[in-house]
Amino acid sequence: MTRALIVSKDREARAPLLQGLADYRVTGTFTSSANGVIEAVNSGRNDVVVLDIRMPGMDGHEALSRIKEIDPEIQVIMLTGHGTLDSAKETLESRAFDYLNKPCDIDLLSARINDAYLAAKKGERKEKSAADIMIPVEDYTSIGADSTIREGIACLKRSFEDFVSTGRIMETGHRSILVFDQKATLVGILSILDLMKALR
Secondary structure: OEEEEEEOOOHHHHHHHHHHHHOOOEEEEEEOOHHHHHHHHHHOOOOEEEEOOOOOOOOHHHHHHHHHHHOOOOEEEEEEOOOOHHHHHHHHHOOOOEEEEOOOOHHHHHHHHHHHHHHHHHOOOOOOOHHHHOOOHHHOEEEEOOOOHHHHHHHHHHHHHHHHHHOOHHHOOOOEEEEEOOOOOEEEEEEHHHHHHHHO
């Protein structure tokens, strides 16, 4: 079950909130102050933290910053009855997972807590590097700098014939030709359009 730490000053609302969260496999623990949140995060026993903007000790923005200093990977949801556009923007820029307004439907809150938990487990999607998406040089058709235009077209035609059955022509380097000099140094690139223009 997902473990959520929730700031709630309303003790009477805690029991029904716990029951509602349990229906969505969320275990809730409560604290009534920002200092209680910081202590609990230091203990490392929670998956998601649900903060309020207004809390005894410090406001939600400061608490969010402190939490991220302690544990950058923990997900934080801001749940407040005092929300503004500027506050929401500041919260999300500070790497909160979500910003919700009170009163908040228990179904929505539970779903977002579980989403936050899954996001933390999955981690940030790693950005692809150039090496991940580049076309390797060896996949290109190549000719010598002293080759004729017709020879270049013939080489390109052969590359199309070799790869047309794979369905990967648009994904590979077979729309261009690499041109090398006699020392095997790359000196230029010819596109199909370049070749066609040269024949006119």
